[in-house]
Every structure is written in C-alpha cells, then in structure tokens.
Amino acid sequence: MTLIQDPAAWVALITLVVMEVVLGIDNLIFISILTNKLPPEHREKARKIGIGLALVMRLALLGTIAWIVQLTEPLFEAFGHGFSWKDLILIAGGLFLVWKATKEIHHSVDPEDHGEDFIASSATTGFASAIGQILLLDLVFSVDSIITAVGMTPHLPIMVVAVVVAVTVMLVAATPLANFIERNPTIVMLALAFLLMIGTTLIAEGMGFHVPKGYVYAAMAFSALVEVLNMFARNARKRKRDAAH
The missing domain is CATH 1.20.5 (Single alpha-helices involved in coiled-coils or other helix-helix interfaces)
Known part of the structure; x- marks a missing residue:
C-alpha cells in the first residue's frame, strides 16, 4: 500500500516498464525469426513457450537478487578489464547472436533446397532446437534485464510488475511481428542485421566497452x-x- 500511494514508485514503475519493453525487442526479434523457420503448425506454440520461458527465467532471477548482484563482481582480470560472470554471459550470448545472424544471412543470400522430405523429417528436431536456442538467448537477455531493473529501483514488487507487463507486451506482439516479418522478406534481412549489431554490442559490453x-x-x-x-x-x-x- 505504501508503494501504491508513493508517486515516485509509480514513476519508477513506468520507467522500468518502458525500459523492459525496449530491452525485450531484441529477444522478440530473435524469437520471431527463429520460429518463422518452423512448420506453420508449430510456430505459435514455439513463440508462447519461448516467451513463457523468458517470464519464468526473469521471475526466477528476481528471486535470487542477492546472487544476481554478485554476477557483476570481477572474477579475473585480462586486457586491463575485470571480467565478471555477467560479462562472460554477455560475451557468450553476443558470440551466439553473431554466429546465428551470420548463418541466417548466408542462408538468405545463398539458400539451399533440401526438399520437402528433409523438412518433414526434421520438424521435431527443428522445434526442439528452436526452443533450446530461445532458452539460451532468454538467459542472456534475462540477466541483462534483471541487472538493469536492480539498478533502477530497490523495490522487488515494482520489478516483478514491470517484468510481467513487459513480457505480456512481448506475448501480444509476438505473432503480429512474426507475421509482418514473414510477409516482407526484406524485413528479415534488416532484422538479421539488427541481431548482428545487438550481438556485437553484447560482446563490446562484456569486454568493458559501454555502448x-x-x-x-x-x-x-x-x-x-x-x-x-x-x-x-x-x-x-x-x-x-x-x-x-
């Protein structure tokens, strides 16, 4: 009740919701591109599972804030920079995004025709692979999101509400965004370029260069x-x- 009656808490909540929605755009673009490569009957399910996992992961991380804060403590020093677990996670996620975006751009520029039999036989594996990749990127974006939230407000209820609202927006926007990307092939290349830039930014952040x-x-x-x-x-x-x- 004290937080509800505090105008500063509402300002913090609105600011954090906007920040979480903006940070969720990266995650949403990746999920849209990845699920569009699945058979049509699996896409909606994969999006819901991927975004649901993002919510569960963020809420779980909020329950371990003391541990999350420790992720920013340096583990070792190299090249004049103290690397923490957060840095290592960002670098690993950035490298994965750069690799994935480069691979998808290559397939878009030089597509390979595997035939319908190959697609049918690999539908299940493709679904499991997509969920695994979404889970990996959910972890990277969730850690970044929660550390940002911890830095903006000390109140756990505000963080929880902001995360739930942001993920709900992602859930509502997922299918329209994925359909828009699918209908406009040039948007796919632009979105892949975005992922390439985001991956490079994550690597730079992990190396100590603030972007x-x-x-x-x-x-x-x-x-x-x-x-x-x-x-x-x-x-x-x-x-x-x-x-x-």
Whole structure:
C-alpha cells in the first residue's frame, strides 16, 4: 500500500516498464525469426513457450537478487578489464547472436533446397532446437534485464510488475511481428542485421566497452523507418503497374 500511494514508485514503475519493453525487442526479434523457420503448425506454440520461458527465467532471477548482484563482481582480470560472470554471459550470448545472424544471412543470400522430405523429417528436431536456442538467448537477455531493473529501483514488487507487463507486451506482439516479418522478406534481412549489431554490442559490453543503448535503438529505429518508406514506395509502384494493366 505504501508503494501504491508513493508517486515516485509509480514513476519508477513506468520507467522500468518502458525500459523492459525496449530491452525485450531484441529477444522478440530473435524469437520471431527463429520460429518463422518452423512448420506453420508449430510456430505459435514455439513463440508462447519461448516467451513463457523468458517470464519464468526473469521471475526466477528476481528471486535470487542477492546472487544476481554478485554476477557483476570481477572474477579475473585480462586486457586491463575485470571480467565478471555477467560479462562472460554477455560475451557468450553476443558470440551466439553473431554466429546465428551470420548463418541466417548466408542462408538468405545463398539458400539451399533440401526438399520437402528433409523438412518433414526434421520438424521435431527443428522445434526442439528452436526452443533450446530461445532458452539460451532468454538467459542472456534475462540477466541483462534483471541487472538493469536492480539498478533502477530497490523495490522487488515494482520489478516483478514491470517484468510481467513487459513480457505480456512481448506475448501480444509476438505473432503480429512474426507475421509482418514473414510477409516482407526484406524485413528479415534488416532484422538479421539488427541481431548482428545487438550481438556485437553484447560482446563490446562484456569486454568493458559501454555502448549507450540509445544509440543502438536510434539506429534500429532509423533503419526501420527507411525500410517502411521503401515498402510504401514498392507498393505505390505496384499499384501504378496494376492500374496501367
């Protein structure tokens, strides 16, 4: 009740919700791209499981805040930087994202035709693999998200509400975003480029080079705006050709 009546607590909650939603964009883009590679009947289920795991992982980490804070304590020093568990997790997650995005870009540029039999036989393995990869990235983004939350407010209830709201937004936006990406092939390449940039940023953060998140998301927003303008231009040309015929 004290927190409910405190205006500062509401400001902290709104700020933290916005921050958690913004941080969740990276996770959501990865989940959308990965689940779109599954057979249509498995996509919705995989998205719900992936985002559900993100919520469970974040809430579990909130229950171990004392341990989470210790993740920022240096374990060893190299290249003039003290590496903590958080740094190692960010570097591992960044390397995975760079590898995954590079691999998907290569497949998009030089696709391999495996045939329907191969796709049918590997549907189950693909689903399990997708969930495993989503779980791995959920861990990386969850650690980053919770450490950010701990740095913004000392009140656990505010953190829990912010995380639940942010993950709910992710759940609502997951299918529309995935469908939009699937309908617009050029968006896939842009989203993969985003993941490549995010992976590089995570590696830089883990190595001790602070990259302001505002710069990263401003670049993403500008690129997305340019692509939207390109989509409008393509649609206008298409309508013009259809009218001419």
